[in-house]
Amino acid sequence: MLTKYKFIRLAIYRKLMICAGFILLFSNALPAQDFAFPGNQKRQSLHFKLIKNLIIIPVYINEKGPYDFVLDTGVGPLIITEPSIIDTLNFAKMRKIKVSGLGLETVEAFVSQNISARIGMAEAQHMPTAILKEDLFNLSGHLGVKIYGLVGFNFFNSFVVDVRYTESRMIFSNPGTKIKYKGSKIPILIENLKPYVYAEVDAPDVGKIKAKLLMDTGASHALSMETFNGDKFPLPYSKIKANLGMSLSGQIKGYLGRVKELSIGEFDFKDVISGFPDYKIISQKIDLKTRNGNLGADLLRKFNIQFNYREGFIYVRPNGNFKMPFEHDMVGMVVYLDQKEYKRFFIGEVDENSPAEKSGLCPDDEIIGVNFRSMEMYSLNELSELFKSGANRSIILEIYRDKQVFFKVIHLEKRI
Known part of the structure; x- marks a missing residue:
């Protein structure tokens, strides 16, 4: 079980096995309930918060x-991670399932329609919903704001959704409405309630390959390459x-590096930072036969995107x-x-041989100041940007550690 001091990077693998279990469960249930506008309304504009590349929207339950x-294209059914928002929730009367992680541990989840x-x-009644008894994702800790859940397929399948990252705004319209499309058209595949896109990826010692990638607005990273020809990428x-x-039930080990070139439609990207997870571990629990990897929000945010x-x-x-380098x-x-008490910043993990490790920082250290400024002056998003602000x-x-205060100097280093 995760403690508050053992928060690890947000990545796709947290939700993969949870969502896979829920998709199988709901595939034999009633058809997914769509959202719909009242009366003659056809479209709406809605502002969102963009935190660590993730789209945060207000939802009424x-x-x-x-x-x-x-707002997460990488999930199927509605997922509630904070069950306290439902007044009459009675777990004893709800259908229970067990979902496996990437290890031996299983967790309980509950389903409701x-x-x-x-x-x-736009409202939807009798939504197929997965409810967790506790927040296994720790999204609130990662993003610095209280997160109550994830919404994906049911919303995107109900409208044409125009996500404008640079405006922190989206416009969603009824499919039958006259819509002015802008930019370049790229086909996508919807499989198991999720969107996939084909891209051309330059693979070391192989050359350019056609890769099938999950489009995942709920993953902070740019790219994750998992498999090629039935083996590790x-x-x-x-x-x-x-x-x-x-x-x-555990950390996902692997490597970070750069993909020399990636092309989507007519658009080319150079030196894309990518994760390369341990294939032996993830292939035991995730069906990798239908895809090569995952395309995350650090790349998707370079576009304004209309989803149909x-x-x-x-x-x-x-x-x-678009022209900002990947860092x-x-x-x-x-x-x-x-x-839980008041806003406190903790170190969750330290990478091997990193500037943080070299400076003597340790997991569970509390950060009480940065550059002689109180932590009240910072958000998690601002710290994240500061840590990418420039080599040297x-x-x-x-x-604060063991009832003592230390000052640590970190020299930023471009590691990949």
């Missing part, structure tokens, strides 16, 4: 809220060992983020937020 949910959800003015020559994320699930395509147009954090540690820059951290 059973006409109460709003509650912050992650008696939940209503509303996003803006070829590793780049320059790489670093890394903890890529947390499953339900029903007709199987997206339109993409480059935005102000990994230059510190080599995870910082998470504990908000120095940052001074004030650390």
Whole structure:
């Protein structure tokens, strides 16, 4: 079981096995309930928060809220991670399933089709919903705001959804409405309630291959390459060992490196930072036969994207983020937020041979100041950007450990 001090990087693997179990469960249930506008309304504009590349939207559950949910193309049914938002929740009367992680541990989850959800003015009744008894994702700790769940397929399948990353705004319209598409059209496949896109990827010692990638707005990273021809994806020559994320029962080990070139439609990207998870571990629990990897929000945010699930395509147009280089954090540690008492920043893990490790930082250290400024002056998002702000820059951290205060100087380093 995760403690508040053992928060690990947000990555796709946390939710893969949970969502896989729920998809199998709901595949034999009633057809997925769509969202719909009242009366003659045809479209709506809604602002969102963009935190660590993830889209956070307000959602009403059973006409109460709003509650912050992650808008996540990587999930199928609605997932509630904070069950306290439901007044009459009776776990004893709900159907229970056990979902395996990437190890031996299993966790309990509950399913319901008696939940209503509303996003803006669009509402869905009797939503197929997965409810966790506790927040196994620790999304709140990762993002620095209270997160109550994830919403994905049911919303995207109900509308044409225009996500404008640079405006922190989305416009969702009824499929039958006249819509002005902008940019380049790219086909997508909807399989098991999730969207996939084909890309051309330059693989070491192999050359350019056609890769099938899950489009995942709920993954902070740019890219994860998992498999090729039934085996692990070829590793780049320059790489670093890394903890890529947390499953339900342990860390996912692997490497971080750069993919020399990736092309989607007519758009080419160079030196894309990618995770390369340990194939032996993830292949035991995840069916990798249907895809080569995962395309995350650090790349998707370079476009404004119009999603049309029903007709199987997206339109993409480059935005102000398009030419920004891909950079990994230059510190080599995870910082998470504990908000149970008051806002406190803790170090969750430290990468091997990283600037953080070299400076003597340890897991469970509390950060009480950065560059002689109180932590009240920082958000998690601002710290994340600071840790990528430039090689050879120095940052001074004030650390509380074992009832003592230390000052640690970290020299930022471009590791990949």
